[in-house]
Amino acid sequence: MAPTKGLEVNGLSVQFGGLKAVSNLSLAVQHGELIGLIGPNGAGKTTVFNALTGFCRPNSGTIIFDGHDITHKPPHFVAQFGVARTFQNIRLFKDLSVLDNLKIAYHQNFGYSILGGILRIPLYHQEEAKVIEESVRILDLVNLTEHRQVKAGNLAYGNQRKLEIARALVMKPKLLLLDEPAAGMNPFETRELVKLIREIQESFDLTVFLIEHDMSLVMNLCKRIYVLDYGLLIASGGVDEVRNDPRVIEAYLGEDAPWQS
Amino acid sequence: MLDLKGRKGKWNISVLILLGILYLVIHCMAASRILLPYHIQVLGLVCINIILVVSLNLINGFLGQLAIGHAGFLAIGAYLSAALTVFYGFPFLLAILISGIAAGLVGILIGVPALRLTGDYLAIATLGFGEIIRVIILNIPAVGGPRGFSGIPRLTNFGLTYLLAIITVFVVKNFIDSAHGRAVVSIREDEIAADSLGVNTTYYKVAAFAIGAFFAGTAGALFSHYMQYISPAPSQIGFLRSIEILIMVVLGGLGSLTGSVITAFALTLLPELLRGFAEYRMVIYPILLILMMLFRPSGLMAGNELSFEFLEKLFKRKPKSNAKGVSPGGAN
Ligand SMILES: Nc1ncnc2c1ncn2[C@@H]1O[C@H](COP(=O)(O)OP(=O)(O)OP(=O)(O)O)[C@@H](O)[C@H]1O
Ligand SMILES: [Mg+2]
Numbered sequence: 001m002a003p004t005k006g007l008e009v010n011g012l013s014v015q016f017g018g019l020k021a022v023s024n025l026s027l028a029v030q031h032g033e034l035i036g037l038i039g040p041n042g043a044g045k046t047t048v049f050n051a052l053t054g055f056c057r058p059n060s061g062t063i064i065f066d067g068h069d070i071t072h073k074p075p076h077f078v079a080q081f082g083v084a085r086t087f088q089n090i091r092l093f094k095d096l097s098v099l100d101n102l103k104i105a106y107h108q109n110f111g112y113s114i115l116g117g118i119l120r121i122p123l124y125h126q127e128e129a130k131v132i133e134e135s136v137r138i139l140d141l142v143n144l145t146e147h148r149q150v151k152a153g154n155l156a157y158g159n160q161r162k163l164e165i166a167r168a169l170v171m172k173p174k175l176l177l178l179d180e181p182a183a184g185m186n187p188f189e190t191r192e193l194v195k196l197i198r199e200i201q202e203s204f205d206l207t208v209f210l211i212e213h214d215m216s217l218v219m220n221l222c223k224r225i226y227v228l229d230y231g232l233l234i235a236s237g238g239v240d241e242v243r244n245d246p247r248v249i250e251a252y253l254g255e256d257a258p259w260q261s
Numbered sequence: 262m263l264d265l266k267g268r269k270g271k272w273n274i275s276v277l278i279l280l281g282i283l284y285l286v287i288h289c290m291a292a293s294r295i296l297l298p299y300h301i302q303v304l305g306l307v308c309i310n311i312i313l314v315v316s317l318n319l320i321n322g323f324l325g326q327l328a329i330g331h332a333g334f335l336a337i338g339a340y341l342s343a344a345l346t347v348f349y350g351f352p353f354l355l356a357i358l359i360s361g362i363a364a365g366l367v368g369i370l371i372g373v374p375a376l377r378l379t380g381d382y383l384a385i386a387t388l389g390f391g392e393i394i395r396v397i398i399l400n401i402p403a404v405g406g407p408r409g410f411s412g413i414p415r416l417t418n419f420g421l422t423y424l425l426a427i428i429t430v431f432v433v434k435n436f437i438d439s440a441h442g443r444a445v446v447s448i449r450e451d452e453i454a455a456d457s458l459g460v461n462t463t464y465y466k467v468a469a470f471a472i473g474a475f476f477a478g479t480a481g482a483l484f485s486h487y488m489q490y491i492s493p494a495p496s497q498i499g500f501l502r503s504i505e506i507l508i509m510v511v512l513g514g515l516g517s518l519t520g521s522v523i524t525a526f527a528l529t530l531l532p533e534l535l536r537g538f539a540e541y542r543m544v545i546y547p548i549l550l551i552l553m554m555l556f557r558p559s560g561l562m563a564g565n566e567l568s569f570e571f572l573e574k575l576f577k578r579k580p581k582s583n584a585k586g587v588s589p590g591g592a593n
Contacts, residue, residue, distance in 0.1 A: 053457060079459035087457075093450035103440075104447045108459040110440035114468065117439025118432050124439065131440075171458060 005031035005066055006207060007052070007175060012061035014047050014231075021047040023231045025061070031174070034201055034208045036218040039228035040251060045211045046088055048228070049177050053085050054078045065175065080108055084173035086164045088180050088211075094153030098144060098163060101152050102135035105170035135170060142166045142196065158189040162196070169200060176200075178210040182217050194220050227251070273431075280427055284420070291419075301419045303533050305487055308422035309480050310525040312429045314509045315518055316476035319433050321507070322515035322564075323442070324469040325449025326376065327384045330391030331506045334364040334474040336498035337394060338481025339491045340404050343413045346486070348403075353416040357425075357482040364478025365471045372470040376463070388500055395499045409492035410485070417487035425483060429476050434518055436472065445469045446516075501543070508546045512553055514560025519567040 007029040014022040021044045029035045037045050050056040052063055054075040063071045070078050093101050110131075112123045139145040142162045147155060152163060161181055168176055181197070182190045194217055201208050212218050218225060218239070225242045227235040229251040235242050242248055287304065290296040296304075317331045338360035345351040345359060375386045404410045436442045444465045447455035456462050481498075485491040495501040509528055513520030532542060553560065 055453070055456075075453075075456040076459050076461045079457060085457055087454070091451050091454040091457075093447055093454065096446070096450060100443065104443050104455070104460070105458045107440055107444055112440070114436065114439070114441045117441050118435045120435060127440070167458070 006033070007209070008062075008064040009048075009052070010062045010064075012048070012051060012063065013059045014044070014051050014056055015059045020231050022051065022058075022228075025228075025231075025233050027226055027233070027236070029175075029207055029209055031066075031207050032201075032205065033224070034197075034222055035210070036222035036225040037209065037211045037228065038213070038215075038218060038225055043228040044231040045228055046179055047231075049085060049179055049211065052078070052177060053083060079171065082172070082174035083177065084168035084171045084175070085177035086161075086168055086179055086181060088183065090160050090164055092152040092160055092164060092167070095151060097149050098139070098152055098155070099132070099135055099148040101163060101167050102138065102170045103131050105167045106131045106134065108171065138166050138169050141169075141200070158185050161185065161193070165196070165200075169204060172204075173206065175207045175209065178208065178212075180211050180213060182212060182214045190214060190217055193217070197221060277427075284423055287419075302487075303530065305417065305419045305422040305483075307526050307529045308419070308426035309483050309487065310506075310509065310529045311426040311522050312422075312476050312480040312483070313506045314513065314521040314525040315426075315429050315433055316473040316480070317506050318510045318513070318515065318518065318521045319436075319445075319469055320473040321510050322517065322521075323437055323449065324445050324466060325515075326466065326470070327380060328375070328387040328470065328473075329384050329503050329507050330371075330387035330389070330394075330500075331473070331477050332498050332500065332502035333387075333391035333394040334368065334477035335481040335484065335502065336391075336398060336493075337364045337367055338478030339485035339498060340398055340410060340481075341478075342482030343410050343485045343491060344404060346416065347410075347413060353482075353486065357479050360482040361475040361479040364481070365475035368471040368474025369467055372467040372474075373463075376466040376470060388503065391500055391503050395493055395495070398498070399493050405493075407493060409490060409494075411490045413485050413489045413491065415486060415489050417483045422483050422487070425479060429479075430518055430522065432476075433472075437518075441465070441468070449516075505542075505546070508550065512549060512560060514562035514564055516564040517560065517562035517566060519565075520560055520562030523561060 007027075009025060009027045012022055012025040013020065025048065037048065039045050047056065051058045052070075054070070054073050054077065057072060061071070062069060065078075065081055065083060068081055070081060070083070093104065096104075110127055112121060112127060117124055136145060136148070139148055142165065144155075144159060144163060144166065147159065152160065155163060161184070165176075165178070165181065178197070182193055185193060197208060197210075198221065200206060208221075210218075210222070222239065224237060225235075225239060226233060227242055227245075227248050229247075234247045234251055235245040237245075287296065287301070291298075291301050313331060313335060320326055320328050320331075338357075341363050342353075342356040342360040345356040346353060351359070371387070371390050375383060375390070378386055398404060399407050437446070444455065444460045445468075447458070447460055448462050448465060452462055491497065493499070505528075509524040510521060512528070513522070513524035528546075557563065
């Protein structure tokens with residue numbers, strides 16, 4: 001089989017002691033798709049992202065991205081292949097400025113060596129100018145340019161979420177994994193976020209895979225959805241298909257199914 | 262706000278010119294006997310301590326790892342360089358360079374396993390490393406064992422310590438202001454986020470550690486050829502010395518190079534100015550630390566650098582606004 005563009009997960013299992021956080025999960029996300037991953041609390045969604053990005057070791061299964069096997073690769077290695085992510089509990093460099101947060105994400109694109117940086121070779125000056133230009137371009141996109149000198153930790157919550165996405169974009173990723181990007185946002189901010197995700201997906205030619213509890217966001221954005229429960233894939237398919245699936249309804253039993261509220 | 266670049270370049274050059282003038286002033290004062298050879302000797306020790314404190318701040322302050330065996334690297338540099346010049350007749354500058362490289366290599370060797378630890382465990386492991394180096398030296402008769410290594414030629418002069426201190430500060434500062442230095446700071450800020458952005462955290466931890474060790478090694482070479490004698494006592498190359506350097510880093514402010522320079526200067530001069538201070542040093546340091554924790558918990562400079570922007574900020578004392586000027590260069 002020719003190497004396909006996109007993400008391919010086969011038989012992924014992750015176990016924490018006796019707990020099977022993810023069992024035998026297989027899924028595929030084609031290049032350019034916008035796909036959702038949902039499920040009740042503790043279903044194993046974040047664990048899937050952690051396995052994809054090298055933050056936890058799968059017990060079995062394979063993860064192929066753009067034809068490269070990234071199954072047991074460390075996070076910085078996975079990042080080099082163009083996989084970027086955000087975190088459920090925002091992980092910004094809180095004491096650094098907004099601009100410095102973005103500059104760090106440009107890390108892999110710098111061409112000068114440690115010595116070149118110390119000696120301030122011409123390439124250093126060129127690339128330092130370029131990283132500022134690039135960062136400001138992306139800050140413009142998320143409307144944070146005026147805050148560029150503010151400490152990231154001092155930003156309003158919604159802006160912190162946006163900054164984390166912006167930071168991921170500076171990496172020039174091919175696949176962007178968003179872990180509950182709308183968590184803690186008000187409806188207005190959520191609508192803005194939907195617009196933003198759609199916009200960046202097109203202009204950056206991105207594949208987006210997102211975890212979300214906010215169904216309005218998922219239904220607005222995602223063409224296909226995967227549903228996890230207790231680590232098992234219980235349904236997948238189009239939005240309408242999934243929301244009428246009896247197993248999904250059962251999984252959310254006792255809770256309000258997110259689309260009913 | 263964004264085009265600070267040009268200004269910063271000039272800032273570098275003007276600082277260098279000022280440092281050159283300062284050197285000339287000291288030189289003239291020494292020639293006209295306003296500063297006695299003893300004073301110059303003390304200023305040389307200040308410069309050696311600046312190298313040690315700034316290089317440890319790279320590890321403690323910018324990388325954010327509590328490694329505290331810095332005297333171990335100092336010991337390697339001090340003894341190795343002395344052996345090279347005394348036994349093998351190496352030119353001094355070459356001996357300094359080799360000492361730095363050797364200390365840096367040992368830094369890599371120690372760093373790879375030790376930097377998997379964090380916090381207290383790393384502190385204890387590195388402190389232990391320092392003591393191992395000291396015990397090894399104690400058991401090498403060729404370098405004097407417990408009696409110490411004497412008869413080292415006086416090849417260090419004030420000018421050389423001054424030059425190396427400047428080089429150290431500039432190298433560390435330029436490193437911090439580069440992509441590689443930002444990677445190091447990002448590890449301190451959030452290692453997991455750094456990792457997700459493609460920063461090879463292990464590599465940068467070891468690199469910062471090795472650069473710090475390199476400069477501590479060169480400081481050791483300067484030191485032994487300045488005092489013409491090096492003793493394996495804990496207060497010279499053992500844990501007491503390590504702690505002393507650490508205290509200077511913390512008092513000056515983790516992540517502030519200017520703070521490191523100021524405390525290295527002040528705490529090296531103090532014992533010379535106050536008779537009897539030397540004996541009470543280990544009483545006075547903790548008191549200073551307690552005072553600092555009470556009044557300035559992030560150190561003298563609190564991660565800031567002395568710069569035009571910082572001075573502006575200090576004097577204006579703007580009401581706490583959202584737009585705190587974070588100088589893009591400083592890693593605050
Ligand atoms: N590092 C870990 N060690 C042990 N158990 C873990 C670890 N990470 C996750 N788990 C467990 O694995 C299960 C799945 O967790 P995960 O965070 O993937 O859920 P989730 O679907 O993201 O939930 P939520 O919607 O609350 O974010 C949970 O029971 C959790 O307690
Ligand atoms: Mg989660």
